[in-house]
């Protein structure tokens with residue numbers, strides 16, 4: 001599959017920010033991203049021994065939580081387009097990989113290198129906003145899930161309340177780019193973050209797309225006044 005302009009630009013951005021990605025996230029979310037991640041992982045409702053895919057795994061924080069849930073008899077594949085992000089993931093997962101089956105794969109969410117019906121769960125953390133075509137990524141996630149499997153999507157969003165929404169827009173246009181500039185030497189990736197969140201569809205619209213792809217029992221949970229959202233859906237068939 002040819003690499004799109006968006007993928008090229010993101011590859012450049014994530015190469016630049018990879019070494020400081022986790023620290024910047026903690027600073028700009030005031031640590032809330034740890035809570036959002038744990039909430040998303042809980043919604044995956046994992047059992048020991050299950051097979052899980054973490055798409056757009058980045059530095060592997062979600063991958064690590066998933067591996068702990070499925071235990072040493074389970075299997076977790078973390079897939080990402082960015083080699084520098086995967087290298088940080090490998091460091092973050094080094095200790096756990098000694099006892100758990102974790103595989104890191106360089107690949108594209110739009111064309112997953114896995115057979116149909118391979119995974120019990122698929123998680124995509126802050127990835128749907130970044131892929132070139134959200135529908136294509138969701139079709140691929142649906143394809144690789146086993147019948148009865150579940151998708152969990154964690155994404156940033158916008159607060160519902162108008163005043164909070166305005167304040168948040170002002171905050172996200174200024175503070176993250178400043179932190180990004182100070183720690184990574186470039187504010188462009190964090191200006192992109194702001195613009196991409198503003199352009200991202202509402203939770204209800206994203207849920208409708210999940211349904212159009214074929215997921216059932218689609219639900220969403222707004223966290224921290226809507227600054228983050230977790231979507232879940234099941235692949236029918238059991």
Ligand SMILES: C[S@@+](CC[C@H](N)C(=O)[O-])C[C@H]1O[C@@H](n2cnc3c(N)ncnc32)[C@H](O)[C@@H]1O
Nearest residue numbers: 014056057058080081082085108109125126130
């Ligand atoms: C905002 S980071 C999220 C990382 C991680 N899931 C987390 O919770 O912190 C988005 C990740 O998606 C990856 N990405 C963007 N487009 C992708 C694609 N088409 N296929 C695979 N990975 C992609 C980027 O390289 C980056 O590591």
